[in-house]
Amino acid sequence: MKKISFEAVSPEFLRVNSCGRQLLGKQDYHCSRPYGRIDYHLLYLRCGRCHIKTAERELVIEAGDLAFFYPGEMQDYRFLGKDRTVSCYVHFTGSGCERLLERLFPKGRRFYHIGLDQAIDEVFNRLLFEYYSKKKQYETVCAACLMAFLALAARYCENRSAQGSGDLLMEESCKWMQLNYQKKISICEAAAQCGLSVSRYAHRFKLAFGITPIQYLHTIRIEQAKEMLRSTDCGIAEVAELVGWPDANYFSRIFKKYTGLSPYHFAKATIEK
Template sequence: MDNLLFSVFPNENFIDLGLYQFGWEHCRPSHSFGPAVRNHYVFHYVISGAGTLVAENQKGTAHTYRLEKGQGFMLLPGQITTYTADKEFPWEYTWLEFDGLRAKEAVEAAGLHLGHPVYDAGCEELRDSMANEMLYIVQHAEQTPFHLIGHLYLFLDCLTRSSVSAKPRKSGRIRDFYIKESLSYIEQNFQSQISVEDMAAACGLNRSYFGKIFRDTVGCPPQEFLMKYRMTKAAELLKQTTLSISDIGNAVGYPNQLHFSRAFKNIYGVSPREWRRQNKIISTK
């Protein structure tokens, strides 16, 4: 189709920031998507035309926003949204779906949240650079994952610096130190039977306070992040080695193969064995 470009990112093993899908579309009049809920952050930038976004706020109340050329809108994880192209001047937009450890921080820095999902630019030059980074990713889907992730960082830099609702960075050095310490602890000990209490103790914090600052900064509870981190490592082993499912489970902290398979399927939607079948194993010879 001449009015649609769509790609799925080939690699999800990026912890800080990762791409999932991206594309461009010149919609038909009144073309609508939703109501739907996304698992990740999705940003749309309107290149031309117009349309409407209906999005729920923090209280679950739906609000309608009219958007035109030069504006954008962020769909947040778990938020119910519907967006519809204008019947006379249907919009043309490009979008990126992304997530990761630094995603929540970047989106909040741009001043975008459940109560304010619409992007307006305070600097046209940075806005245009942002749009160019988005289109570059869409038009160069064949490039390596590292290359595309680099342009995702450039996109987020332009987004946060150009947004008229951008928030000045708060001084959070102590909190950032605690999060860095906890992530380092997870990286070094994810193979063992560690708990949230262990993570908190490694930072010298009580469990309750540690859980709060971790969720506020990362966007999910520490136990959930630990499981996702382990499953990312498991996926790497499934793809790059010929180790048994049981051995891989042990290697990422799941001595019980049944518990490992359930956790893996919860993240990837299929069993470890099926995921390995769908993804080529790199030869170790």
């Protein structure tokens, strides 16, 4: 396939062509672009899952994952309504894109796990505000916001790589919880997945990450709940069930313990902002 000239797309170093946050409803959504786009496409998941088909394989990315589609590359991805996905996207171009991505993500991969982080959220929200308000110099500010987003993403990738626990079995257990947090899973089940007793599993997990398996599972669920309360119109009981807590009262107690606010007051504060 002929390589696209980035300079022909935009003479600027970095330019945001469009951006947004998609709150996928109960209907499935499928995007198919056999010849890709003329610009770069960044996809970052805040909640849910995205099923992606590339020329080499099929994979599923989840909350906290970042995907890049380069100009001219096939795009084939699907959101399932049952996953209630919240997806952030940016289409961008410029003469400096290739060099910038090579410097920040030297391994050249298309998929990364950067996690869920308030600093990244704030930068992306600022990008959306600038792009849609279109105040003076908004294009320059948008480019700066995107560069900050990419730099933070690269930093978190490096930190996660450097801070690996060294216990691959426990890291696989974390991934299993990330995949199954919406279900009514237990620590007994998590231990069984690893072929360990509950006491041995809990000891190894805390040794690897400094927190208990329950604390880790709660953190995943709370982060997902925060995003749903911030970005969707789901009620508290519905959010509780979607993140794996069918008891809304128990969910509210745990949520307040971790955030200092009840789900109701958290959602209200988000709206007031």
